[in-house]
Amino acid sequence: MSVLYIFLIIVAVFxxxxxxxxxxxxxKSNAEVFGLSPFALPQDPRWENYVRVWTxxxxxxxxxxxxxxxxxxxxxxxxxxxxxxxxxTRMRWKLNKLVLGLFMVGLMVPIHSAIIPLFAFxxxxxxxxxxxxxxxxxxxxxxxxxxMILLGFYYTLPREIEEAxxxxxxxxxxxxxxxxxxxxxxxxxxxxxxxxxxxWNEFIFVNTFISSDKFKTLTVGIxxxxxxxxxxxxxxxxxxxxxxxxxxxAFLILSNRIVEGIAAGSVKG
Amino acid sequence: MNKVMSNKAVIALYVLPAFxxxxxxxxxxxxxxxxxxxxxxxxxxxxxxxxxENYTQLIKDAQFWQSxxxxxxxxxxSTLSLVPYLAISLILAGKIKGSDLLRKIYLIPMLLSSVAxxxxxxxxxxxxxxxxxxxLTMVGVENPPAWLADTNLVLYAIFVAILWQYAGFYIIxxxxxxxxxxxxxxxxxKIDGANPVQIAYKIKVPLISGVIKVTVVLAIVGSLKYxxxxxxxxxxxxxxxxxxxxxxxxxxxFDTFDFGYGSAIAFFLLLITLVVTWITRKLTASEDEIQY
Numbered sequence: 001m002s003v004l005y006i007f008l009i010i011v012a013v014f015x016x017x018x019x020x021x022x023x024x025x026x027x028k029s030n031a032e033v034f035g036l037s038p039f040a041l042p043q044d045p046r047w048e049n050y051v052r053v054w055t056x057x058x059x060x061x062x063x064x065x066x067x068x069x070x071x072x073x074x075x076x077x078x079x080x081x082x083x084x085x086x087x088x089t090r091m092r093w094k095l096n097k098l099v100l101g102l103f104m105v106g107l108m109v110p111i112h113s114a115i116i117p118l119f120a121f122x123x124x125x126x127x128x129x130x131x132x133x134x135x136x137x138x139x140x141x142x143x144x145x146x147x148m149i150l151l152g153f154y155y156t157l158p159r160e161i162e163e164a165x166x167x168x169x170x171x172x173x174x175x176x177x178x179x180x181x182x183x184x185x186x187x188x189x190x191x192x193x194x195x196x197x198x199x200w201n202e203f204i205f206v207n208t209f210i211s212s213d214k215f216k217t218l219t220v221g222i223x224x225x226x227x228x229x230x231x232x233x234x235x236x237x238x239x240x241x242x243x244x245x246x247x248x249x250a251f252l253i254l255s256n257r258i259v260e261g262i263a264a265g266s267v268k269g
Numbered sequence: 270m271n272k273v274m275s276n277k278a279v280i281a282l283y284v285l286p287a288f289x290x291x292x293x294x295x296x297x298x299x300x301x302x303x304x305x306x307x308x309x310x311x312x313x314x315x316x317x318x319x320x321x322e323n324y325t326q327l328i329k330d331a332q333f334w335q336s337x338x339x340x341x342x343x344x345x346x347s348t349l350s351l352v353p354y355l356a357i358s359l360i361l362a363g364k365i366k367g368s369d370l371l372r373k374i375y376l377i378p379m380l381l382s383s384v385a386x387x388x389x390x391x392x393x394x395x396x397x398x399x400x401x402x403x404x405l406t407m408v409g410v411e412n413p414p415a416w417l418a419d420t421n422l423v424l425y426a427i428f429v430a431i432l433w434q435y436a437g438f439y440i441i442x443x444x445x446x447x448x449x450x451x452x453x454x455x456x457x458x459k460i461d462g463a464n465p466v467q468i469a470y471k472i473k474v475p476l477i478s479g480v481i482k483v484t485v486v487l488a489i490v491g492s493l494k495y496x497x498x499x500x501x502x503x504x505x506x507x508x509x510x511x512x513x514x515x516x517x518x519x520x521x522x523f524d525t526f527d528f529g530y531g532s533a534i535a536f537f538l539l540l541i542t543l544v545v546t547w548i549t550r551k552l553t554a555s556e557d558e559i560q561y
Contacts, residue, residue: 083283113539117298140294201382263445
């Protein structure tokens with residue numbers, strides 16, 4: 001039994017220590033990084049590394065771009081996915097299974113196989129170097145997974161409440177917005193988090209569609225930023241920490257939902 | 270009731286926006302990729318139809334096959350890595366104290382961006398001040414290798430970062446599946462005198478074989494699509510030693526502006542992904558699914 005525990009703990013150390021080490025060097029000066037053992041604790045924690053990278057470069061701008069682009073895409077995805085799932089599971093029409101199937105095929109498509117025509121398409125629409133191109137891409141590519149997670153929950157919802165509302169003469173839009181949508185809040189939270197993590201970390205769309213600094217998000221921004229600070233490990237560490245702290249905080253607060261969402265989203269894939 | 274719930278105009282209103290979006294941004298582009306592969310095009314100027322020229326060039330392109338070989342090597346290793354992940358999940362699911370916390374710790378890397386992970390691992394592998402070589406020097410290794418600059422080692426070094434990133438993902442999937450096994454089956458086996466290893470090997474693993482198949486497909490297909498981490502860590506270098514299909518495609522299209530050739534590679538990637546998914550599903554499909 002204790003052998004198993006030691007094994008599990010070694011794996012845990014392997015998973016977590018690189019991040020502890022990153023946090024350590026984010027608080028060091030170059031003299032400490034290059035002169036002392038990399039395992040040494042920072043002698044005099046330099047929190048100014050964080051202040052410096054936040055104010056010096058465009059990190060604060062990239063950060064806010066990540067926030068608003070992520071939030072907008074998540075809201076749009078959830079709204080559209082809820083519409084589709086409602087229409088497929090609650091409303092009566094013949095082609096619903098076929099349409100659902102078409103959405104689900106999207107789960108298998110590699111982004112990379114679509115990126116060249118997508119670039120050409122946005123170029124034609126004059127949406128290259130425009131945040132709309134990323135928001136629309138995030139929404140489209142997250143719809144299949146989001147619908148899949150919502151679907152399982154919608155099937156478990158009782159129909160009686162909606163039926164009673166219809167009898168009372170409630171319009172379909174009111175049924176959706178005031179009855180069904182509020183009932184799905186728990187699963188909406190799960191899908192929102194999964195979407196948020198995906199969008200926050202997304203790289204290839206931003207790297208391809210966005211060229212000016214004012215629209216870059218954190219993942220692509222830090223990539224360029226680190227190029228300028230090639231040898232300043234403290235600055236690099238602080239930049240990377242800033243990009244991962246929001247996710248770590250979300251994880252601390254919502255870890256059960258995240259675990260649940262990942263399990264729900266992948267097993268059926 | 271039926272009248273309200275089968276209102277065609279409302280159905281169209283609810284379904285069409287999302288449908289148009291996926292057709293315009295996913296299905297349309299996928300089909301067009303194959304068409305662009307027939308063109309000579311730099312992305313901006315006029316397109317010239319060249320027939321199958323890009324595809325025949327692809328077949329003769331040694332660099333492309335090297336990239337494809339690397340992608341398949343990663344897919345092979347990723348599939349192998351599922352065995353230890355499954356073993357860890359089996360231990361965790363065996364009513365161990367702190368398994369909740371351990372699972373969460375394992376999962377953290379999966380939540381971080383590949384760019385941050387790549388930059389972190391570049392620092393870990395740094396020949397002079399990196400964590401790994403400092404540790405190796407400390408325990409007495411003289412001249413530890415420059416991991417990411419060594420053409421023989423770079424792919425394995427990257428694979429360790431991939432292991433780190435995805436461990437929690439697969440462990441969570443297996444754990445969720447193992448928790449779904451009815452307790453009564455395990456109890457019955459215990460009464461019959463089965464030891465924990467036998468229970469794991471003969472009862473639990475077969476019962477979650479469906480989920481294991483899904484993870485095999487995910488691991489293989491995921492590896493074929495690998496891009497972000499490698500692009501940031503090494504850019505496919507040194508000397509193409511860590512180039513994979515997706516990074517080679519991206520380079521051809523967006524660095525050398527050969528959109529036609531890039532599209533041919535992208536189309537190949539799409540086909541190979543679909544074929545591999547189909548083959549893995551066929552190969553791992555058992556005669557009769559276990560019911561419980």
